[in-house]
Amino acid sequence: MDITRIKKSKIDQIDFDHLAFGEVFTDHMFVCDYQDGEWQTPTIVPYQPLQLDPSCSVLHYGQAVFEGMKAYKDQEGQAWLFRPEENCKRINTSSKRLAIPEFPEAYFHEGLTQLLALDHAWIKPGMGNSLYIRPFVFASEPGVSASPSNAYKFMIICAPVNAYYSGEINVLIAEEYSRAASGGVGYAKAAGNYAASFYPAKLAQKEGYQQIIWTDAATHEYLEEAGTMNIFFRVNDRLITAPVTDTILDGITRKSVIQIAQDMGIEVEVRPIKVAEIIEAHQKNQLIEIFGAGTAVVVSPISSIGFRGKRYSLPKTDESHSYAEKIKKQILGIQYNTAPDPYGWRKAVDATID
Numbered sequence: 001m002d003i004t005r006i007k008k009s010k011i012d013q014i015d016f017d018h019l020a021f022g023e024v025f026t027d028h029m030f031v032c033d034y035q036d037g038e039w040q041t042p043t044i045v046p047y048q049p050l051q052l053d054p055s056c057s058v059l060h061y062g063q064a065v066f067e068g069m070k071a072y073k074d075q076e077g078q079a080w081l082f083r084p085e086e087n088c089k090r091i092n093t094s095s096k097r098l099a100i101p102e103f104p105e106a107y108f109h110e111g112l113t114q115l116l117a118l119d120h121a122w123i124k125p126g127m128g129n130s131l132y133i134r135p136f137v138f139a140s141e142p143g144v145s146a147s148p149s150n151a152y153k154f155m156i157i158c159a160p161v162n163a164y165y166s167g168e169i170n171v172l173i174a175e176e177y178s179r180a181a182s183g184g185v186g187y188a189k190a191a192g193n194y195a196a197s198f199y200p201a202k203l204a205q206k207e208g209y210q211q212i213i214w215t216d217a218a219t220h221e222y223l224e225e226a227g228t229m230n231i232f233f234r235v236n237d238r239l240i241t242a243p244v245t246d247t248i249l250d251g252i253t254r255k256s257v258i259q260i261a262q263d264m265g266i267e268v269e270v271r272p273i274k275v276a277e278i279i280e281a282h283q284k285n286q287l288i289e290i291f292g293a294g295t296a297v298v299v300s301p302i303s304s305i306g307f308r309g310k311r312y313s314l315p316k317t318d319e320s321h322s323y324a325e326k327i328k329k330q331i332l333g334i335q336y337n338t339a340p341d342p343y344g345w346r347k348a349v350d351a352t353i354d
């Protein structure tokens with residue numbers, strides 16, 4: 001790997017207590033080009049703008065996928081990643097669907113390790129503080145022919161972030177727009193999935209909802225996922241979540257929540273969930289909690305759901321009885337090395353630079 005270090009770090013100019021999510025980036029970035037049918041020598045260079053030809057393929061055909069992961073630091077100054085091999089696997093699953101060449105796993109892990117070693121000081125200890133890591137790959141070939149690009153850039157950039165306080169989350173159940181259709185790219189973390197969700201999300205915001213719960217495109221009868229979160233419903237003492245299909249992102253937090261909940265003795269049902277059954281459970285006072293699960297928020301309780309002009313509010317569950325709170329606490333304990341990790345999910349970051 002070729003490494004060019006920054007001459008002078010900008011870290012002293014950063015107010016680490018007041019970070020807007022994803023607006024400040026660390027000193028370095030990882031870049032690896034795909035040319036002539038293969039991935040070239042990976043590099044780490046000072047964080048800087050890219051120069052792209054206006055005809056650059058990604059700007060026209062959206063051939064781009066990304067990942068979202070975090071590094072955490074414990075009180076001893078050791079940095080940790082949470083299930084990073086899953087992000088590596090998933091970006092390649094996404095790439096495959098978008099006809100992007102897969103990125104070698106060894107390059108991914110080595111690049112990430114070296115980048116985190118260089119920018120180690122940007123990972124701040126303290127519950128809630130973390131370094132948001134954004135790997136992404138895009139078609140970089142100039143030319144407007146509607147065909148897969150012959151050149152790509154795989155990059156990793158990092159942004160220090162504080163605890164994610166989303167405030168109250170009210171979600172609207174989608175009936176007109178769809179996030180993904182069967183046979184499409186819903187299971188991929190494709191850039192275009194997010195672009196397509198912004199307009200319906202804006203309309204929902206006008207009605208006072210922060211997020212949308214997407215339903216299946218064919219019937220709008222089944223609940224899928226919300227924003228950048230998989231979603232869990234607690235009906236009485238059972239936790240229910242939709243199975244991952246080709247329209248749902250296979251969330252790493254989601255599978256961690258399922259495992260932890262089961263190990264806590266909570267009954268978890270992974271099956272299609274009808275909107276009608278959730279509304280009925282609410283009417284019978286059996287709908288106890290709804291929460292989203294994703295890297296940015298970990299686990300985030302939902303206050304109400306909107307459906308056909310009506311808002312269904314969730315009762316306030318006291319912290320000691322909330323599944324969301326119990327599961328979140330356990331995941332955070334693993335991520336910040338304040339609790340045992342029986343699953344081997346926590347991976348130490350080696351802070352030595354080659």
Ligand SMILES: Cc1ncc(COP(=O)(O)O)c(C=O)c1O
Pocket residue numbers: 068225226227228229230249250251252253254293294295296
């Ligand atoms: C559409 C979507 N669903 C679910 C998730 C949650 O996935 P993870 O837990 O791996 O962050 C995300 C975020 O990455 C997402 O963008």
